[in-house]
Amino acid sequence: MRNSRVLTAVCASAALALTLGACGGGSAALPAPGGSAGSSTAAGSSDAYQQILDAAPVATADQIPAGSLMATIKKRGTLAVGGTDTSALFSLKDPVTGRLTGFDAGLAAMLAKYITGSTDTKLVQVTVATREQLLRNGTVDTVFATYSITPERAKKIDFAGPYYSSGNAILTKKGDSGITSVKDLNGKNVCVQSGSTAANNVKKFAPKAQVMLFEGNSQCVQAVRQGRADAYVNDQSLLVGVQYRDLSVQVVGKPFTTDPYGIGVPKQSPEMKKFVDAWLKKIEDSGLWAKLWKATLGTAVTGDAPKPPVIGSVEGS
Numbered sequence: 001m002r003n004s005r006v007l008t009a010v011c012a013s014a015a016l017a018l019t020l021g022a023c024g025g026g027s028a029a030l031p032a033p034g035g036s037a038g039s040s041t042a043a044g045s046s047d048a049y050q051q052i053l054d055a056a057p058v059a060t061a062d063q064i065p066a067g068s069l070m071a072t073i074k075k076r077g078t079l080a081v082g083g084t085d086t087s088a089l090f091s092l093k094d095p096v097t098g099r100l101t102g103f104d105a106g107l108a109a110m111l112a113k114y115i116t117g118s119t120d121t122k123l124v125q126v127t128v129a130t131r132e133q134l135l136r137n138g139t140v141d142t143v144f145a146t147y148s149i150t151p152e153r154a155k156k157i158d159f160a161g162p163y164y165s166s167g168n169a170i171l172t173k174k175g176d177s178g179i180t181s182v183k184d185l186n187g188k189n190v191c192v193q194s195g196s197t198a199a200n201n202v203k204k205f206a207p208k209a210q211v212m213l214f215e216g217n218s219q220c221v222q223a224v225r226q227g228r229a230d231a232y233v234n235d236q237s238l239l240v241g242v243q244y245r246d247l248s249v250q251v252v253g254k255p256f257t258t259d260p261y262g263i264g265v266p267k268q269s270p271e272m273k274k275f276v277d278a279w280l281k282k283i284e285d286s287g288l289w290a291k292l293w294k295a296t297l298g299t300a301v302t303g304d305a306p307k308p309p310v311i312g313s314v315e316g317s
Contacts, residue, residue, distance in 0.1 A: 048295045049101055052288060053119050056110040059279070069269035070115050073141055079112035082126040082134050082143035082264065086218060088241035089297050090146055103296040104144040107163065107263075110288065111142065114279050127215055128195035132156045135266050142276070143264030146235055148197050154316030159262030160276035162309045162317055163289075167255030168201050169236035171243070173224055174250045179231050181253045185209040188230035191220040198233045201257050217242070224249060235259055237297065244300050260314045277311050284308050 064070045073079055083104060085093035091105040100109075100123065109119040124140050131147065134140045135157045146166070149159045172179050179185065185206035192198040194213040202209050212229055214220045217238065223229035225248055232239070236255045243251050263280070265272040283289050290305035298305060311317070 048291075049106065052106065052291050052295060053109050053113065056113045056119070056288060057282060057286070058117050059114050059275075063275070063278075064115065065271070068275075069141065069266065069272045070275055073115050077116055077118065077120070079108065079115060079121045079142065080124060080140045081108045081112075081121045082124050082131055082140035083108065083145045084125060084217075085123060087146065087238060088245050089300055090238070090241065091144070101296070103164070103292060104146065106292045106296060107283075108142070108144045110283060110292075111263075111276065111279060128193045129215070131264060135264050136268070138266070141265070141272070145264075146238055146261055147264050148235070148259040149262040149314050149316045150197060151316045156267065158265045158267045158270065158273040159317045160265055160273050160280060161262040161311060162260035162314050163263060163280055163311075164237075164261040165309050166235040166237040166259050166261065168198050168233055168257040168259065169239050169255045170252050171221070171224060171232040171234070171239045171249055172230065172252055173227070174248050176230075176250075176252075179252055182206055182256045185231055185233070189228070191223045191229035191232045193217065193220065193234065196234070197257075197259065198235075202233050205256055221246070221249065240300055260309055260317070262314075262317055281311055 059070075064074055083091050085091060085100055087102065087104070090102040091100055091108075092102050093100055100121075108121050112121045113119045124134060126134055126140070126143060126145055131143050131145060132153065135143060143157075146164075147159075149162055153159070170179060170182065170185070179188065182202075182205045185202060186208035188206075188209055189212055190202050190206070190209045191212045191214055192202060194215055199211060199213065202211055212223065214223065217234065220229065220232040220234070221242055224232050225246075236251065239251045243249055263276055265276055280289075289308055293305040
C-alpha cells in the first residue's frame with residue numbers, strides 16, 4: 001500500500017495523538033519506508049535531539065526528599081528504565097554508537113536528568129509479560145515502553161501520565177488487499193503480543209479471528225513476512241515505526257481503539273508517581289515535549305506536534 005493510503009487511515013482517527021500530528025499540517029505524509037532507523041533521518045536530527053536533552057530541567061534539592069525513590073536514584077546516579085531498543089521512533093539503539101534515540105528514550109533521558117543531573121539511563125529489556133514484575137521487584141525504577149494504561153494493570157503498579165495516545169491498528173504484508181479493516185480479521189490468523197491489550201481487542205472486534213500469541217514485536221512482524229500470520233495487531237504508532245523501516249509490510253485501515261500510554265512506576269513508592277507527573281507537566285508546559293515529538297515521531301508524521309493528553313485523565317492514571 002502506498003503511503004497516501006496510510007495517511008488516509010491516519011487522518012481518519014483524529015482522536016489519536018499520532019493522527020493529530022499528521023492532520024494538523026493539512027499535507028502530512030509518511031516518508032518513504034526502509035530508511036536506516038539509527039540515522040538522523042529516522043530518529044530526528046541528532047543535533048536537534050541532543051539540544052532537547054541539553055535543555056531539559058533538573059529538579060531542585062527540595063523536590064527530592066530524603067528517603068524517597070528519587071533520592072535513591074539520585075544517589076545511584078542512573079535511572080533504571082524498563083524498555084526496548086528495537087522500537088523505531090520510540091526507542092531504537094544505533095548499532096554503531098550504541099545510543100538510544102526516540103520519543104520514549106528521550107523522555108527517559110530527560111527524567112533521568114531531572115533526578116540525577118545526567119541523562120544517563122540503564123536500560124533493562126522488558127516484554128509485555130515482565131513489565132509489572134520488574135517494577136514490583138525493584139529491578140527498574142520506571143517503564144517507558146508504549147505502556148497502555150488499564151485499570152487492571154493499575155492494580156499492580158502506578159501510572160504517571162498519560163503522556164501520549166495511540167490505538168490498535170493492523171499490519172499486513174505489502175500488497176495484501178484482503179484486509180482493510182478490523183472486521184476483515186475474522187477467519188484470519190492474527191498475531192498479537194502475549195499479555196497485550198490487543199489480544200482482547202481482536203477478540204472483541206473480530207471474534208472469529210484465530211489469535212496467535214507471540215512474545216515480542218519482532219516475532220509478530222516475522223510471522224507476517226513469512227505468511228504464517230495474515231495480520232499483526234498492535235498500537236498504530238508502533239506499526240508505523242515498523243513500516244517506516246520495512247518495505248515488505250504495510251499499515252492498513254484506521255485505528256479501532258484508543259490507547260493512552262503511561263509511565264510505569266512502582267506502587268510501593270507513591271511519591272514517584274507524583275514526582276513524575278509534576279515533571280511531565282513541566283516539560284509539556286515548557287514546549288520540550290512538543291520539540292521531542294517533532295524530532296522523533298514528527299520525522300514520520302509531518303505537521304504540528306499534537307496536544308498531549310491531560311495528566312490523570314484516564315482511569316488507572
